[in-house]
Amino acid sequence: MNNVSKGKVALVTGGTKGIGKAIADQLSNAGIQVIITARTAPGESTAGQYFIPADLAQPESAETIAGEILGKYGRIDIIINNTGANLSPGGGFSTLSDEHWNNDWQTNFMSAVRINKALLPAMIEQKSGVIVNISTGAAKLPLWEMTMSYSSAKAALNAYSKALANEVATYGIRVNVVSPGLVKTPLMSEFIENLAKSSAVTSDEVHKSVIDKLNVPIGRMAEPEEIANLVTFLVSPEAKYITGVNYSVDGGALPTI
Structure with missing residues (x-):
């Protein structure tokens, strides 16, 4: 990452495992202070990472963070x-209760909305900042038998992100x-x-069936670092003219361009 990014401060939610950890580690290695x-x-x-315990499904967590x-x-x-x-x-649909729907929407959509609302005033005052919302390919390719409420929440995140990008670009x-x-x-391993x-x-049989069901041309799952590579680019000065875009990193699974 360009040295211009050194000394900046970044928040990575869900940053202790999987994709979040890979992103946090890459940003730390670039000289960014990561929370x-x-x-x-x-x-x-x-080193270079500060931990704040929080359950972002709880409304009060964003302001505390x-x-x-x-x-x-x-x-x-x-x-x-x-x-x-x-x-x-x-x-x-018949297996999903109101509680299931609410939990998925709080975790996958409202958590991001609240964090952004709490921190955007500081970015606006600085007249600079970058937000990357991590969604899922399932928002465009929902699987009714596995991801109905999750996909719906992430689809809302996609629409919200585009609207937010248009609103704050002038800042x-x-x-x-x-x-x-x-x-x-x-x-994913637990699933x-x-x-x-x-x-x-x-x-192994389940792994293969999931790959086959989603028709992944590359024929394998991504490593977390492969997602982090794109995120690290998007927050860098090299991407300063890119906003309001949804990038698929799915090994070619999405059947449209």
């Missing part, structure tokens, strides 16, 4: 809204979306293990 949030502390501390960041560092330059999870059971703030496909994360147990098949 990470999650419900549980990281297994090991990393924003207050601590601005109180400690006095600025915020980069926001990576990575918090998200497919929390609901599979099986389609020197850029907003983009990165939509990963299948990524080899701890959550595959659980599906294998419930289906009485091996994890």
Whole structure:
């Protein structure tokens, strides 16, 4: 990353595992002060990273995080809204209760809305900033039997991100979306293990069936670092004319351009 980014302050939500950890590590390695949030502390501390425990499904968390960041560092330059999870059971509309819908929307949509609302005033005052909202390919290719409420929440995140990008561009703030496909994360591994147990098949068989079902031309899941590579570029000065865009990183699974 360009040295101009050194000394800046970044927030990565859900930054202790998987994609979030890969992003946080890359930004730290570029000389950026990184704040990470999650419900549980990281297994090991990393130089250049400051941890704030938080459950972003809870409305009050965003203001608490924003207050601590601005109180400690006095600025915020980069926001990576990575918090998200497919929390609901599979099986389609009849299996989803109001609680399932609410949990998915709080975690996957409102968490980002609240964080941005709490920190954008500081970016506007600085007249600079970058926001990357992590969505999913399932927002454009929803699977009714597995991702109905999750996909809906992330589709809302996509629409919100485009509107926000248009609103804050005049303040020197850029907003983009990165939509990963299948990524080899701890959550994905847990999902595959659980599906294998419930289906009485091996994890390898489930892994192959998921790849086949989503028709991934590259034929494998992404590594978290491959998602982080794009995010790191988007927050850098090299991407200063890019805003309001949704980037798919899915190994070619999305069947349209």
